[in-house]
Amino acid sequence: MPNRYAVILAAGQGTRMKSKLYKVLHPVCGKPMVQHVVDQVTELNVQEMVTIIGHGAEMVKAQLGDTSLYALQEEQLGTAHAVMQAQSMLEGKDGVTIVVCGDTPLIKAETMEALIKHHEDLAAKATILTARIDDPTGYGRIIRNENGLVEKIVEHKDASDAERKVNEINTGTYCFDNRALFEALKNVNNHNVQGEYYLPDIIEILKKQGEVVTAYQTNDLEETLGVNDRIALAEAERIMRKRTNEAHMRNGVTIIDPANTYIETDVVIGQDTVIYPGTMIKGKTTIGADCFIGPNTEIDACEIGSESVIRQSVAHKSLIGSHVNIGPFAHIRPESTVHDDVKIGNFVEIKKAVFGKGSKASHLSYIGDAEVGSDVNIGCGSITVNYDGKNKFLTKIEDGVFIGCNSNLVAPVTIGKGAYVAAGSTITKDVPGEALAIARAHQVNKEDYVQKLNVRK
Incomplete structure (x- = not known):
């Protein structure tokens, strides 16, 4: 079995949370979101796990301890830029690397295992975890060719009318050939409105090189939920609580x-x-x-x-x-x-x-x-x-x-x-x-005390 590596993206501050607590440290069912992710990734038996930290770096390290290596992203310049921070630890190694966001606390080890197996079975250089959603507005669409392989990821604003009808979306979790990942990262640019380096750009780079890019679709849309605000946090709490209670009832x-x-x-x-x-x-x-x-x-x-x-x-x-x-x-x-x-x-x-x-x-x-x-x-x-x-x-x-x-x-x-x-x-x-x-005062009864008290009044 090929070596396995993991990169956990946990550097963002999470401004939409409007909180002093950094986003990935907000708890879901009593456990910080990033801890849920790390616990599930640990079940994949990865050789090395690298958590990309930035805002609240010391607090994240204190939470995760020695379960992970760490790379600091001093400036948050996009998801590809975040993965680049793990270059010194992972570049040049043979194996498979899974990239997971630290704000997806509902993702399951079983799903990530299936993603990796799909990736290996098709000898792909990149595999995207996808899901189907009734209303895909705002999500990046997965456009497949006639063989079921990924042709491209197209953002909603850039999609044609036909592409917008596609309801298979990019969840933001990826599996890569580790060598191909770090080679492709060198070619990612920031020629966009935000001036950031985006991980989905690697898909286009690998496609132009003639590499196999595929997608694995999960049937459980809920586990792909990314938490960006308190509303999504409450929804993640509800789903996790339901999942936990049902597991106890089944047992x-x-x-x-x-x-x-x-x-x-x-x-x-x-x-x-x-x-x-x-x-x-x-x-x-x-x-x-x-x-x-x-x-x-x-x-x-x-x-x-x-x-x-x-x-x-x-x-x-x-x-x-x-x-x-x-x-x-x-x-x-x-x-x-x-x-x-x-x-x-x-x-x-x-x-x-x-x-x-x-x-x-x-x-x-x-x-x-x-x-x-x-x-x-x-x-x-x-x-x-x-x-x-x-x-x-x-x-x-x-x-x-x-x-x-x-x-x-x-x-x-x-x-x-x-x-x-x-x-x-x-x-x-x-x-x-x-x-x-016996350690109490002897009882003393004062006869007619109440009458005398009333006279004084």
């Missing part, structure tokens, strides 16, 4: 209302899990089998076991076990670990805490910077007092502890195994195992 996940369920592309969900409407699942989240998630739940970068329930709650960057019941209206903040068989009830917030197997905080509690053992019961309204205004301190609650309602555990403090804390206590010292801790 055995029930999504009650796909149009109102938002799942990012790196999420993994087990079979027979049910996702209810209004749920957002983001980042590198993994959810096991037979779970119930939602409605109106946000999960970001969590690992969740099987047969767990999370209702109307938020969970970020945490580990959640199996047979766990969370919500409604709970908040699992980052760096928390919730072990199996735990219950985190309504209006409970945990932060950087470990909850041992079988423990419960059923309602109205804050547990922050804590290690909670197994089979612990934390009563309603109880909190760990973890912050003194300067530093955070750890609370340890050992196995089998019972914390009464409205208790304050002032860290650093340890509640020993099997101990009881009486309701309404403020605990400032360690509690030995199996002890009962």
